Amino acid sequence: xxxxxxxxxxxxxxxxxxxxxxxxxxxxxxxxxxxxxxxxxxxxxxxxxxxxxxxxxxxxxxxxxxxxxxxxxxxxxxxxxxxxxxxxxxxxxxxxxxxxxxxxxxxxxxxxxxxxxxxxxxxxxxxxxxxxxxxxxxxxxxxxxxxxxxxxxxxxxxxxxxxxxxxxxxxxxxxxxxxxxxxxxxxxxxxxxxxxxxxxxxxxxxxxxxxxxxxxxxxxxxxxxxxxxxxxxxxxxxxxxxxxxxxxxxxxxxxxxxxxxxxxxxxxxxxxxxxxxxxxxxxxxxxxxxxxxxxxxxxxxxxxxx
Numbered sequence: 001x002x003x004x005x006x007x008x009x010x011x012x013x014x015x016x017x018x019x020x021x022x023x024x025x026x027x028x029x030x031x032x033x034x035x036x037x038x039x040x041x042x043x044x045x046x047x048x049x050x051x052x053x054x055x056x057x058x059x060x061x062x063x064x065x066x067x068x069x070x071x072x073x074x075x076x077x078x079x080x081x082x083x084x085x086x087x088x089x090x091x092x093x094x095x096x097x098x099x100x101x102x103x104x105x106x107x108x109x110x111x112x113x114x115x116x117x118x119x120x121x122x123x124x125x126x127x128x129x130x131x132x133x134x135x136x137x138x139x140x141x142x143x144x145x146x147x148x149x150x151x152x153x154x155x156x157x158x159x160x161x162x163x164x165x166x167x168x169x170x171x172x173x174x175x176x177x178x179x180x181x182x183x184x185x186x187x188x189x190x191x192x193x194x195x196x197x198x199x200x201x202x203x204x205x206x207x208x209x210x211x212x213x214x215x216x217x218x219x220x221x222x223x224x225x226x227x228x229x230x231x232x233x234x235x236x237x238x239x240x241x242x243x244x245x246x247x248x249x250x251x252x253x254x255x256x257x258x259x260x261x262x263x264x265x266x267x268x269x270x271x272x273x274x275x276x277x278x279x280x281x282x283x284x285x286x287x288x289x290x291x292x293x294x295x296x297x298x299x300x301x302x303x304x305x306x
Contacts, residue, residue, distance in 0.1 A: 093162075
């Protein structure tokens with residue numbers, strides 16, 4: 001029997017390269033946070049100038065039905081209504097198609113088919129949004145006018161913009177949903193097959209409910225993406241704030257209004273100029289609420305399936 005008499009040195013040895021990498025990663029995270037706070041600060045500073053103007057009433061801003069800053073009308077409901085209308089049409093396209101693609105890729109597609117379809121989805125995601133805007137204006141709008149009639153569908157309308165926006169966010173929804181479905185443990189599928197369930201029953205009744213937290217995150221992220229889309233609605237939805245619930249009429253979204261007005265001759269620090277930042281801060285809080293809701297949904301359902 002031999003005794004170890006040499007004392008072992010258990011002190012942490014210096015690793016300069018690892019320290020350098022950790023410092024660089026910390027810098028990246030801190031820089032991202034600082035940029036975010038910088039954007040919020042700049043938008044909030046200009047928005048406060050708008051809300052501090054004696055001509056602006058907060059209740060009128062939130063519940064008013066007319067948006068004409070030149071005339072002293074600052075009701076954001078027309079812009080918000082158009083934004084939600086296009087978002088609704090985008091979700092009608094993106095959610096069922098995206099979930100269907102995700103289920104196919106996760107449960108049915110072979111590896112060769114998956115490797116073929118994934119790049120195609122990535123190509124859709126890489127197309128510039130201005131191209132989608134032209135597509136909505138030159139293809140989707142004529143298609144809707146040929147179906148419902150030229151006297152019903154205007155040349156600029158929120159329906160065509162929303163439908164094409166759904167095509168834009170389809171790859172995002174499909175990719176995130178496919179990742180969520182693939183993360184479900186395979187033994188759940190085997191247990192379902194062992195009880196005699198078919199593949200479609202296993203996919204819809206076992207895999208999809210087990211992945212509901214990831215699917216909910218995909219839906220909320222897609223909503224945020226649709227709310228913040230700019231070029232498609234700027235080109236295809238129309239100009240001029242108008243409170244209408246007819247998707248075949250033209251209406252201006254919040255992002256579309258920012259693009260149109262910011263390109264005009266606005267004097268700095270005027271109420272028209274500051275109103276753009278008020279719209280921007282409204283968009284920020286809308287997406288913030290969506291992200292908070294996503295985190296709560298994920299936390300609730302993740303505890304159920306852990």
